Amino acid sequence: MKAIDLVKWFGPEEIRTYAVREVSFEAYYGEMLYITGPSGSGKTTLLSMISGILRPNSGTVVVEGKEIWKMTPNELADFRLNTVGFVFQDYNLFPKLTTVENVALPLILKRQNWDEAIRQALEVLDIVGIRNRAELSPSKLSGGEQQRVALARAIVGRPDLLIFDEPTASLDGPTGKKIIGFIRENLLNEHRCILIVTHDARIFEFADRNLKMEDGRIVEIVSGGVS
Amino acid sequence: MKGILKVAFKLLVNDRGKFVALLVGITFAVFLIVQLTSVFAGILTKASATIINIGAPVWVMDPAVNNPLNSIQVPDYLLDRVRSIDGVNYAVPLYSGVALVKLQDGFYQPCTILGLDDSSLVGRPKLIEGNIEDIFAENGFIVVKDSEFHKLENPTLGTTFEINDHRAVVIGIAEVTSSTLFGIPTLYTTFSRAIQYIPSPRFTIAYILVEPKSGKDIPRIKEEVAKAGYLALTDQEFQQRVSNYYKYQTGVGTNILIMTMTSFLVGLSICGQTFYTFVLENLSKFGALKAIGAKSYELIAMILFQTLFTGLTGYGLGVGFSSLLIALAKRRISSYAADITFYNLGLAFVLVLIISAISSFIAVRKVIKVEPFDIFRG
Numbered sequence: 245m246k247a248i249d250l251v252k253w254f255g256p257e258e259i260r261t262y263a264v265r266e267v268s269f270e271a272y273y274g275e276m277l278y279i280t281g282p283s284g285s286g287k288t289t290l291l292s293m294i295s296g297i298l299r300p301n302s303g304t305v306v307v308e309g310k311e312i313w314k315m316t317p318n319e320l321a322d323f324r325l326n327t328v329g330f331v332f333q334d335y336n337l338f339p340k341l342t343t344v345e346n347v348a349l350p351l352i353l354k355r356q357n358w359d360e361a362i363r364q365a366l367e368v369l370d371i372v373g374i375r376n377r378a379e380l381s382p383s384k385l386s387g388g389e390q391q392r393v394a395l396a397r398a399i400v401g402r403p404d405l406l407i408f409d410e411p412t413a414s415l416d417g418p419t420g421k422k423i424i425g426f427i428r429e430n431l432l433n434e435h436r437c438i439l440i441v442t443h444d445a446r447i448f449e450f451a452d453r454n455l456k457m458e459d460g461r462i463v464e465i466v467s468g469g470v471s
Numbered sequence: 472m473k474g475i476l477k478v479a480f481k482l483l484v485n486d487r488g489k490f491v492a493l494l495v496g497i498t499f500a501v502f503l504i505v506q507l508t509s510v511f512a513g514i515l516t517k518a519s520a521t522i523i524n525i526g527a528p529v530w531v532m533d534p535a536v537n538n539p540l541n542s543i544q545v546p547d548y549l550l551d552r553v554r555s556i557d558g559v560n561y562a563v564p565l566y567s568g569v570a571l572v573k574l575q576d577g578f579y580q581p582c583t584i585l586g587l588d589d590s591s592l593v594g595r596p597k598l599i600e601g602n603i604e605d606i607f608a609e610n611g612f613i614v615v616k617d618s619e620f621h622k623l624e625n626p627t628l629g630t631t632f633e634i635n636d637h638r639a640v641v642i643g644i645a646e647v648t649s650s651t652l653f654g655i656p657t658l659y660t661t662f663s664r665a666i667q668y669i670p671s672p673r674f675t676i677a678y679i680l681v682e683p684k685s686g687k688d689i690p691r692i693k694e695e696v697a698k699a700g701y702l703a704l705t706d707q708e709f710q711q712r713v714s715n716y717y718k719y720q721t722g723v724g725t726n727i728l729i730m731t732m733t734s735f736l737v738g739l740s741i742c743g744q745t746f747y748t749f750v751l752e753n754l755s756k757f758g759a760l761k762a763i764g765a766k767s768y769e770l771i772a773m774i775l776f777q778t779l780f781t782g783l784t785g786y787g788l789g790v791g792f793s794s795l796l797i798a799l800a801k802r803r804i805s806s807y808a809a810d811i812t813f814y815n816l817g818l819a820f821v822l823v824l825i826i827s828a829i830s831s832f833i834a835v836r837k838v839i840k841v842e843p844f845d846i847f848r849g
Contacts, residue, residue, distance in 0.1 A: 289844075297762055298844040318766055325764025336759035340485035341478065352474035353765050361474065397763075 250303035281457035329398030337382035344378040479773035500738020501789020513808030517652035525594035527680035537716035542677035558688025563588035567677035573633035586665025601643030613643040613659040617650035618805035750834040762843035782827035
């Protein structure tokens, strides 16, 4: 995945605020890449542009040789569905669906048969260790369990690019570490790239590289866990 | 798409509080709409009862008539003139008036008296007791066994009344398609007896009932009758005239319309508000679905499915409750004027679709505008 000269600003010209300024970098399969930096440094905006959610004002993103911002809205939606797995900061699980139904959602959007989607979702719940919670509403689960449900939903469609937005923000230290350790050990492979936006220094040790951002620019790229 | 709609269904029905509120809103609105329009349809049917029961294809009348029971007598020569029109198979007079009938216990009961042409008895009702020939016997009257029948103290064959000091004998009991609006019993007799028993003005014919040779002759008959200064209407046109009179000249139609629209607005406000809240509460989730890869048309399909499902379920419940109430009311009050017609059901259906469409529109606008990026930003 290549980000090339990405620029994003918000607001009208006279009070324009630059969120991301000419950011370029590459991410590779088998890599766990962190994007870190203080609040307002442009991490989430950068992540959104990479994942096909927010159109940059200039620059482009190339994933597996395709420029995603040249795609039509429907092609972009398909790209997100088939290539990207998201874990949102607030998880955004549907409390009125069961845990397994929440996990099956990407498969259902891919037009998979309902029963087959549920079967695959159960398998993934098994992987993340909460199969016994499958029929409960996510609202009945603890924060850590909800995190795992969100994770299961992100990986059920076998995406090449996994994107986490502040995955440990609402978890205590040990649980956060446990979850990230689990992700690193079980979900990272040579066919997948994992991008994590965080400013939780407790989990920096799991990164292959860390892109440090300030004022919309990458100020430093550090290999290995950093503090 | 089936799986996506199943998700939409589960999101809707698993939120029991809101689903019940939506159903109550739609059901209540449909119940009121069907109830009100059915009562109005019932009133219109009863108001046209004489036209329906007599069953003549063409009616000749004074142009000022707008209600079959408030007839204005036409001159006798008009009957001859109508009979002479090319294309008329036959034309007969009909007497229509109201008389006070003195019952055996001494009480008076107002009744509609219909006098049929003596030679043909055109427009005679279907007898369930007695022989039609007996109407030519002395003092012979036929009583209609409708919802007002009991007001004549449930007469049988041979029961006698007094009408303006004339003796009247029940020689037949008949049934008709529709009972009249004003809640009074109906008696049939011959034209000559009717004008003999009931004091009449100079002219005695209320309507001239015409049988054209064919449907093609009707325009000519109308034209010729109009030349004479009178009005010829087909039975359908006459019923429409009665209907228009009640709709536009009595205030009944306006009141029903206002109440129907109020019911619609109540349903719309409950459903629109509840559905809007439902979508607002799930907005971040819809945004997340968008981020995951749901296309806009899929989200629109989900919302349309939810509103349509709620609308149609509420419609079914509303029609069911309304039918049940009308059926129960008719068992208790035989003269209860309410007819559920396809028109009523169609109107309620269209209004439900409008409620669903407006509710969807409000929700869809919100969902379409949500940016997945906002989900990332929290």
